[in-house]
Amino acid sequence: MSQLRFADKARVHKTPEYLEWLNSDLVMTVREYVELNGLARSRFIRGMNRAFGTTRFDILLKKWLVEYFLKLFRAMDEYENVSLEDSPLNRFGVEKYRSRFGRLPNIGWRASPSAPQRIFSVFFRSVVTALYLGLNRGLNLWPLRTRYKVMREAIWGLYGTGGYHFHDDFFVDGDLIKKKDLILFSRGAPEEKGRLKAREDARKSGYAHFNLLSLPLGAGVLFSRVIPKYVFSGGAALARELNGRHFSLYLSVYLYFIRNGLPYEKVFSRFSVNSELGHSYFSAGHVAEAIVCQSRGTGYYLMHWSDNSVGIDSHILSFLGCDAFLLWGMSHVQGVEGAADILMPAGYVFKRFILEARAEREKVMAEMGIRPKGKVISFFDESFGNEIKMTEEQCLGFWETALRLARSETRDTVVIKPKSLSKFNDLSAARKERFLAIKEGLEGLGNVHVVSSGRWSFAEVIGISDLVVTQGMTSSSTIAIICGIPGLYLDQADYNHPFSRLFKDILVFDEPEKLLAMARKIVNGEEDVLKKIPADILRGLDAYEDDRGIDIFRRVLSGDVKKKVGVIVQARMGSTRLPGKTMKPILGRPMLEILIERLKRCKSADELIVATTTDKKDDLIEELSGRLGVLCFRGDEEDVLNRYYEAARARGLDVIARVTSDCPLMDPVLVDDMIGYYLGKRSVDYASNTIRRTYPRGFDIEVFSFESLRRSALNAGKKYQREHVTPYIYENMRTAVRVNQADYSRYRVTVDTAEDFELVSFVYEALYNKDKDFGWKDVVDFLDSRPDVARINQRVEQKKTVS
Numbered sequence: 001m002s003q004l005r006f007a008d009k010a011r012v013h014k015t016p017e018y019l020e021w022l023n024s025d026l027v028m029t030v031r032e033y034v035e036l037n038g039l040a041r042s043r044f045i046r047g048m049n050r051a052f053g054t055t056r057f058d059i060l061l062k063k064w065l066v067e068y069f070l071k072l073f074r075a076m077d078e079y080e081n082v083s084l085e086d087s088p089l090n091r092f093g094v095e096k097y098r099s100r101f102g103r104l105p106n107i108g109w110r111a112s113p114s115a116p117q118r119i120f121s122v123f124f125r126s127v128v129t130a131l132y133l134g135l136n137r138g139l140n141l142w143p144l145r146t147r148y149k150v151m152r153e154a155i156w157g158l159y160g161t162g163g164y165h166f167h168d169d170f171f172v173d174g175d176l177i178k179k180k181d182l183i184l185f186s187r188g189a190p191e192e193k194g195r196l197k198a199r200e201d202a203r204k205s206g207y208a209h210f211n212l213l214s215l216p217l218g219a220g221v222l223f224s225r226v227i228p229k230y231v232f233s234g235g236a237a238l239a240r241e242l243n244g245r246h247f248s249l250y251l252s253v254y255l256y257f258i259r260n261g262l263p264y265e266k267v268f269s270r271f272s273v274n275s276e277l278g279h280s281y282f283s284a285g286h287v288a289e290a291i292v293c294q295s296r297g298t299g300y301y302l303m304h305w306s307d308n309s310v311g312i313d314s315h316i317l318s319f320l321g322c323d324a325f326l327l328w329g330m331s332h333v334q335g336v337e338g339a340a341d342i343l344m345p346a347g348y349v350f351k352r353f354i355l356e357a358r359a360e361r362e363k364v365m366a367e368m369g370i371r372p373k374g375k376v377i378s379f380f381d382e383s384f385g386n387e388i389k390m391t392e393e394q395c396l397g398f399w400e401t402a403l404r405l406a407r408s409e410t411r412d413t414v415v416i417k418p419k420s421l422s423k424f425n426d427l428s429a430a431r432k433e434r435f436l437a438i439k440e441g442l443e444g445l446g447n448v449h450v451v452s453s454g455r456w457s458f459a460e461v462i463g464i465s466d467l468v469v470t471q472g473m474t475s476s477s478t479i480a481i482i483c484g485i486p487g488l489y490l491d492q493a494d495y496n497h498p499f500s501r502l503f504k505d506i507l508v509f510d511e512p513e514k515l516l517a518m519a520r521k522i523v524n525g526e527e528d529v530l531k532k533i534p535a536d537i538l539r540g541l542d543a544y545e546d547d548r549g550i551d552i553f554r555r556v557l558s559g560d561v562k563k564k565v566g567v568i569v570q571a572r573m574g575s576t577r578l579p580g581k582t583m584k585p586i587l588g589r590p591m592l593e594i595l596i597e598r599l600k601r602c603k604s605a606d607e608l609i610v611a612t613t614t615d616k617k618d619d620l621i622e623e624l625s626g627r628l629g630v631l632c633f634r635g636d637e638e639d640v641l642n643r644y645y646e647a648a649r650a651r652g653l654d655v656i657a658r659v660t661s662d663c664p665l666m667d668p669v670l671v672d673d674m675i676g677y678y679l680g681k682r683s684v685d686y687a688s689n690t691i692r693r694t695y696p697r698g699f700d701i702e703v704f705s706f707e708s709l710r711r712s713a714l715n716a717g718k719k720y721q722r723e724h725v726t727p728y729i730y731e732n733m734r735t736a737v738r739v740n741q742a743d744y745s746r747y748r749v750t751v752d753t754a755e756d757f758e759l760v761s762f763v764y765e766a767l768y769n770k771d772k773d774f775g776w777k778d779v780v781d782f783l784d785s786r787p788d789v790a791r792i793n794q795r796v797e798q799k800k801t802v803s
Contacts, residue, residue: 016389017101018077018101019389021100022070022073022315023314023315024314025096025100026066026069026070026073026314026315026318027066027314027315027318027319029069029093029096030062030065030066030069030318030319031062033065033089033092034058034061034062034065037088037245037246039058039061039246039249040058040061040062042241042244042246042250043237043240043241044237044238044240044241044250044253044254045057045058045061046237047233047236047237047240048233048234048237048254048257050233051229051233051234051237052229052291052292052294052295053294053295054291054294054295056287056290056291056294056321057257057291059287059319059320059321060253060256060257060284060287060288060291060321061249061253062318062319063282063283063284063287063318063319063321064252064253064256064284065089066284066315066318066319067283067284068089068252069093069096070315072084072090072093072094072097073093073096073097075105076094076097076104076105077097079105080105080106081105081106081108082105082106082107082108083107083108083110084107084108084109084110085109085110085111085112085248086109086110086111086112087112087245087246087248087249088245088246089246089248089249094107112247112248113247113248115242115243118242118247118251119242121238121251122235122238122239122242122251123235123239125255126231126234126235126238126251126254126255126258127231127235129255129258129259130226130230130231130234130258130262131226131231133258133259133262133263134217134222134226134230134262134265134266135217135222137213137214137215137216137217137266138216138217139216139217139218139219139222140216140217140218140219140269140270141219143218143219143220143221143269143270144270145270145271145272146208146270146271146272147271147272147273147274148181148182148183148208148271148272148273148274149177149181149182149273149274149275149557149558149559150171150177150181150182150183150273150274150275150276150277150557150558151182151183151184151185151267151271151273151275151276151277151298152168152182152183152184152185152276152277152278153168153184153185153186153187153278153279154168154184154185154186154195154198154199154201154202154209155168155194155195155198155279156168156194156198157194157197157198157201157202158198158201158202158205158207159201159205160454160455166350166353166457166458166459168184168198168201168202169182169184169207170349170350170353170550171277171550171553171554171557173554176554176555176558177554177557177558179206179207181558182207182208183207183208183209183210183271183273184202184205184207184208184209185202185209185210185211185212185267186198186199186202186209186210186211186212187211187212187213188211188212188213188214194454199211210267210270210271212263212266212267213263215263215266215267215269215270216266217262217265217266217269218266218269218270220269221265221266221268221269225265226262226265230258230261230262234254234257234258237254238250238251238254256284256285256288257288257291259288260284260285260288260289261288261289261291261292264288264289264292264293264296265292268292268296268298273298274298274299274557274558274559275298275299275300275301275323275556275557275558275559276289276293276298276299276300276301277301277302277303277557278300278301278302278303278322279302279303279305282302282316282317282320282322286321286322287319287321290321290322290323291321294323299323299324299556299557299559300321300322300323301322301323301324301325301326301556301557302320302322302324302325302326303326303349303553304325304326304327304328304332306474306475307328307332307473307474307475307478307479307497307541308327308332308333309331309332309478309497309498309540309541310473310495310496310497320342322342323342324342324343324344324556325342325343325344326344326346326349326552326553326556327343327344327345327346327543328345328346328347328348328349328482328541328542328543328549329345329347329348329539329540329541329542329543329629330343330345330540330543330629330630330631331498331537331540331541331629332541344556345543345607346543346549346552346553346556347542347543347544347546347547347548347549347552348479348482348483348541348542348549349549349550349553350459350479350549350550351482351483351542351547351549351550352547352549352550353459353463353550354459354462354463354479354483355463355483355547356463357459357460357462357463357464358463358464358483358485361463361464364460364463364464365464368449368451368456368460368464369449370413370415370449370464372413372464373410373411373412373413373447374409374411374412374413374523375412375413375466375467375523376412376413376415376464376465376466376467377405377409377412377413377414377415377465377466377467377468377469377519377523378414378415378416378417378461378462378464378465378467378468378469378476379398379399379401379402379414379415379416379417379469379470379471380417380419380458380461380468380469380470380471380474380476380477381395381398381399381416381417381418381419381471382395382398382419382470382471382472382474383395383419383420383423384423385426389472389493389495390471390472390492390493391493392427392428392431393431394471394472394492394493395471396431396434396435396438397490397492397512398471398490399416399435399438399439399442400438400512401469401490401512401515401516402414402416402442402448402469403438403441403442404512404516405516405519406442406445406447406448407441407445408516408520409447409519409520409523410445410447411447412447412523413447413448413449414442414445414447414448414449415448415449415450415451415461415464415465416442416448416449416450416451417451417453417456417458417461417476418450418453419453420453421453458475458476458479461476462476462479462480462483462485465480465485466485466486466522466523467485467486467487467488467519467522467523468480468485468486468487468488469487469488469489469490469515469519470487470488470489470490471490472489472490472491472492472493472495473489473491473495473497473499473500473508474489477489477507478499478541481507481530481533481538481541482538482541482542484530486522486528486529486530487507488507488508488509488515488518488519488522488529489507489508489509490509490510490512490515491508491509491510492510494510498537498540498541502537503529503532503533505518506518506529506532507529507532507533535597536597536627536628536629537629539600539629540628540629543629563654563655563679564606564607564651564652564653564654564655565604565605565606565607565653565654565655565656565657565675566605566606566607566608566609566648566651566653566655566656566657567599567602567605567607567608567609567656567657567659567671568609568610568611568644568647568648568656568657568658568659569592569595569596569599569608569609569610569611569659569660569661570611570640570643570644570658570659570660570661570725571592571610571611571612571618571621571660571661572612572613572615572618572621572637572661573615573617573618573620573621574613574615574617574618574637575752577752577753578751578752578753578754578756578757581662581751581752581757582621582661582662583620583621583624584751584757586664586760586761586764586765587764587765587768590624591661591662591664591751591760592610592621592624592661592664593624593628594664594764595659595661595663595664595666596608596610596624596625596628596630597628598664598665598666598667598668599659599666599668599671600630600668601668601669601773602668602671602672602675603668603672604671604672604675604676605657605671605672605675607631607651607653608630608631609630609631609632609633609647609651610622610625610630610631610632610633610661611632611633611634611635611643611644611647612632612633612634612635613634613635613636613637613643614634614635614636614637615637618634622634631651633646633647633650633651635647638722638723639722639723640722640723640724640725641709641712641713641716641721641722641723641724641725641728642713642722644656644658644709644713644725645709645710645712645713648706648709649706649710653706654705654706655675655678655679655703655704655705655706656703656704656705656706656709657671657674657675657701657702657703658701658702658703658704658725658726659671659700659701660700660750662698662750662751662752662756663698663699663700663749663750663751664751664760664764665698665699665749665760665763665764665776665779666698666699666701667699667775667776669775669776670689670695670699670701670775670776671701674687674688674689674701674703674738675703677703677736677738678703678704678736681736684734684735684736685704685705685707685708685729685733685734685735686702686703686704686705686708686726686729686730686733686734686735686736687702687703687704687735687736687737687738688700688701688702688703688726688730688735688737688738689701689737689738689739689740690702691730691735691737692737692739693743693745694739694740694741694742694743694744694745695740695744695745695776696744696745696746696747696748696749696776696779696780696783697745697747697748697749697750698747698748698749698750698751698760699749699776700750702725702726704726704729708729708733709729711733712725712726712728712729712732715728715732716728744780746790747779747780747783747790748793748794748796749763749779749783752796753793753796755792755793755795755796756793756796758792758793759789759790759792759793762789762792763779763782763783763789766782767779767782
């Protein structure tokens, strides 16, 4: 980032206005600049992608720009004098800042590189950088290649921290991933104490470990990759931009890639790794690493760490260049910029560990030195100042709130989990004195425990708690809630979180008095806030009600990934016989909502997707899907086959179960049964219970492979084959037909007409009031017992598929 220089620091703490601008506009600024100048389609980007067999260099460019603009804007906000290269990039950034704030520091514009300087950069500087960084730790003539399933940076440690479960090896289970399958690494000698300890823990453990910056390069890699790819191909791609306006930008990105990519070439010259697991805080350097991983056939996965449904710091998660971003649930996609197919709702990965700590609550508290009285109320504080929205005053107020509760509820136990007590050393003298007084007051009470931040993790503290309170909309209360433990938030910084809008003064408070009143009601058993949170809201924050998240992690990382199965629901508002039927209400809820809620209980499906059209009237379907935490894909209204194909391709599905929105009584158990039936028929492309009808119409399920869908999308030429998704598949490929022992095809519980809707509404209301999880056989039994109801739509004829 040598295009920028500065001096004379002027401001330290950022204004809320400045932080809001960064959070809302930084990513948009990058996208605007890239599109305005056609950077993603440049010869440099295309040449680098071609050289490394990747599609991620445009992502690297965008992520680099995010970090550059962040540094540029900070410099203009903090310094009185800034020196900038006179380039389109800097001119654009300066104008963005000036137009927003109406001010600028003193800017000294330096000339852009001359033609000789550019030639020198291409043919000498880049070559020397590549060869120096490749050979600076020596050359290994006989590299030992050892295979591991998972590679992970040691950032949390293994000993004496994180209690029972919060370690760098949390995914090692001795089955899918054994101890010998994990290799830990460190990035030199990081300044952070936590990572330094993690490095030392890894070195003295039984796990394989290496220092990323001390590895030699394998001789074979030097001649097979570094020289041909980094020197020749990269130099050629850069040389194509010698006379371009954006040469300095491409040179910066190229050198940045070399510095961050070459260490991974050294890793792979010595180790063979199935996958790497990284953290969700994602820098441009990680994209460079992901490019090398992709070219080496190694999966690069990101672990979603904290509650990202808060709409802040969107630039941190922008432009992700990974194979999968393992999310808790779909409410956490705020701020994520990049291909939709990398988003993988895997559930909350630590839920099982928190529940285990809860099951051993007395033992955990004994080891933590806590002798509980009454209920346990835990407080999690946060950082403050600089580029954090929460202020010093709000943090002190949070500690005062804990003190007030501890003093008033002497029959209960207050546990405080500080983020870091050392941060309070940065307070002004008066505020530091105030904090010490608060801390002294807490320590003087017999019902208060301030736990060690380094020794005990959030998992144990949440696990022992009856109520969790967090400063701002931070993760601990969200984690507690999705683990079945009440959580409250003292949010005086006005964060944008789903709970902020839906549960103001129920879960989220901006006044300590209101929060304290609710806390007292909860610990006294007068209020159950968890019952106020709808299941669909929880599933948006945590994809699964159970604790399967850790199992999904292990399968993905180990490479033992089962076929990814998705249920795609075909839905639209347009209907010739019953317009708008998808949103017609039954018991006050739209038909589509009822169907989605039932399909969420499918155990065999990894994803549930609603595929609708781009027509304006189908905005309602997208809005409903979002509210229910379900993916919505929008495509062609007439070419339903292509809509299905694009939806499945975008989500990386291997197997698709097709269900239509006019079947609101669909039985999730039957869907699971059909998926299992298909997976058991290894030699078929398609299975259904519709070709030979024995099930009631309305329980129609088709299951097929993505490959068969792809072939169909490419080859189906007749109109009916494009409108009905599967005709080409079952007409031309290997099929299996599921039949029931008894024939119930006489019954019709699909919705095409007003008579159909009347019958389905009657059946749903009658069965739902007895058992909301009723199945298809319950429907049959009901219709058997009520022939008068079965006759409501007996004259309705099914629309034919015209061939």
